[in-house]
Amino acid sequence: MRGFGRSGVVEEIRAAEGEIFAVTSEPQSLASEAQDAWELEYQAVGDPHQEILEDCRENGRFDLYIGDTGVLERHWSSHPNGIFQAGILALTEDRRVLYRWHCRPTHQNRGGASGRVTASHVWSRVRDGLASDTDADWDTDPPLDAPEAFWPYFVAQLFAHGWFAKPKRFPLGRPDDQPSARISAMKPRLIGFAAAWAICFVLLPARRVLLALVGYAVAITPAVRRVNREFQHVPAGRAPEPGGRSLGTEPMTPHPQQASR
Structure with a gap:
């Protein structure tokens, strides 16, 4: 999340007349708290009913793995319809896909709690997408900002x-x-x-x-x-289930998702 601001990618996106948003499965109150606490340079949007995600799923454009809440014990977070696993979607104004990636939760990334695509790689692929006239394929092996966990x-x-x-x-x-x-x-x-x-x-x-x-x-x-x-662990090759539910149970922590447009 914060890597997009620290790397200067947010400024580059805006210089190209784009915008970036973070979308989380928590309510807006917690999304705003995260935005303030992390000093994000862009808006965090709460989507507890997953309406934004459902819109992105249109025509198979995008999807996320979804985990249930409550790993080991309950906590103060609130995800009434499940936790979004991490993902990144970049769109043009006419909804052509410039970039898309989602995190498949495994034990190696602590149930989806670690391992995010680097901001510089995302922006490079978005620029490639702008030079094309077709939807970008899923990015299946991007460079991540953290090694796999033992x-x-x-x-x-x-x-x-x-x-x-x-x-x-x-x-x-x-x-x-x-x-x-x-x-x-x-x-x-x-x-x-x-x-x-x-x-x-x-x-x-x-x-x-x-x-x-x-x-x-x-x-x-x-x-x-x-x-x-x-801790959610989805085998390789298993896509998110219809309606967003993925096999496995809960991830360690929720992570707001990133989407630039």
């Missing part, structure tokens, strides 16, 4: 956030979030947890410590399976 490590971070008793989701990024609740704070916890087990193996009978470790692994297995199930 899923077992991410699950371990969720457990670290719950102090290894249960997985706990991370906050959605409001200004009053505590630093200790951020994903970057989990690495020291994981190191300390591993060190504690290593010390136990050194100081205590190894067999008893091993049995305790096996018991802990068995105890958390249902929670691990729940995380694997609740």
Whole structure:
């Protein structure tokens, strides 16, 4: 989202007599809050009833994967008809498609929470689209702004956030979030947890410590399976379902979508 402003692409789009908008599946109050908090240079629009998305679906022009709400626990966000996964659509005034991409949620992108197309790549492809007279094809392998996540490590971070008793989701990024609740704070916890087990193996009978470790692994297995199930993972080649619902369950966090016109 903010990368479009930081890269100067917003100014270039406007210099070409275009405009850019962010559309989210949350109500307008939360869209406006995000716009102010992130200091976006363009308008954020709430589409909780997915009317804008439905209009974009006309003639197969565009679609998004949709996830259900409530990963691991409920939170303050509101998506009455499901969470938009990330996507970018660029149109001319007569609705010719200049660029289109949507995020297929997987465990490798944390259920759709990370991995966005770089602004410079989008603008380059939009310029290519302006030079054509046909609708642009879907961009299926664009450069992303984040590497793929190592899923077992991410699950371990969720457990670290719950102090290894249960997985706990991370906050959605409001200004009053505590630093200790951020994903970057989990690495020291994981190191300390591993060190504690290593010390136990050194100081205590190894067999008893091993049995305790096996018991802990068995105890958390249902929670691990729940995380694997609740974070949306759509297999390759599976398009959004009719009406927008996609297979899988919930993504980690909602992300307003970008659309330039």
